[in-house]
Amino acid sequence: MKHLPKHLRPRWRYLAVGIEAWPDADLDRRSFQRELWYAGQNLLGDPGSADADLRVVDFAFADGVGEALVRVRRGETEAARAAIACVDEVDGDPVGLVVRGISGTIRAAEEKYLGRGGQVPEERNVVFGNEDRVAVVRAGSADVRLDDTFAGATDLDLT
Structure with missing residues (x-):
């Protein structure tokens, strides 16, 4: 099976999301993805959620702070930001989310917005x-x- 030509492939944007919770919170990628899908579906409806196609590409969380990289279709970043803002808890643990920035590639998002050597609590x-x-x-x-x-x-x- 042949690949699609470059001009027909879907284009993506990557949202760098900062996560903050209580230090004893235990969050994982799967539960964060599930809450993100629920928030997108509740806010945007089924068609809007399918258009945005929110997908967690990278996730790291420890000691109450973390970060995630969320993939979204180009042109749907505002809807994705709104859906992310609707997430207020994951597995019963209250969380605070902030979109640090939007980038066109994973590498640029990691370098600009996801400082991997952040402060140690x-x-x-x-x-x-x-x-x-x-x-x-x-x-x-x-x-x-x-x-x-x-x-x-x-x-x-x-x-």
């Missing part, structure tokens, strides 16, 4: 609510461990 003891607690600290923000959950805090909230 640090765990330390902090005072929060007049009590000593353990917190995971990254770049001006901290996730303070309460009894069975976390509370988000900034440097101004901690003493």
Whole structure:
């Protein structure tokens, strides 16, 4: 079977997505892909979701932060951004997603928007609510461990 000529092949755009969740969240590629499909289908409907063709190409998540590379058809990037914005939890864990940028190739998206050597979170003891607690600290923000959950805090909230 012959390949399609270059001018007939589908053209893609790659959305670099930053993921942030609580440090004890356990997210994987399959569950993220499923939530992305559900969000696209609920927001865009079946035809719109098929046009956008959201597909997770690359996924990395650890210690509450991660990133994903989402493939979408050219011309459907705004619809894809809207669908990504509708994802607020994955497997019951609340998540925050941000589209860092859009690129025409995987390599350019990785080089420009997915810094693979990002900051490493640090765990330390902090005072929060007049009590000593353990917190995971990254770049001006901290996730303070309460009894069975976390509370988000900034440097101004901690003493």
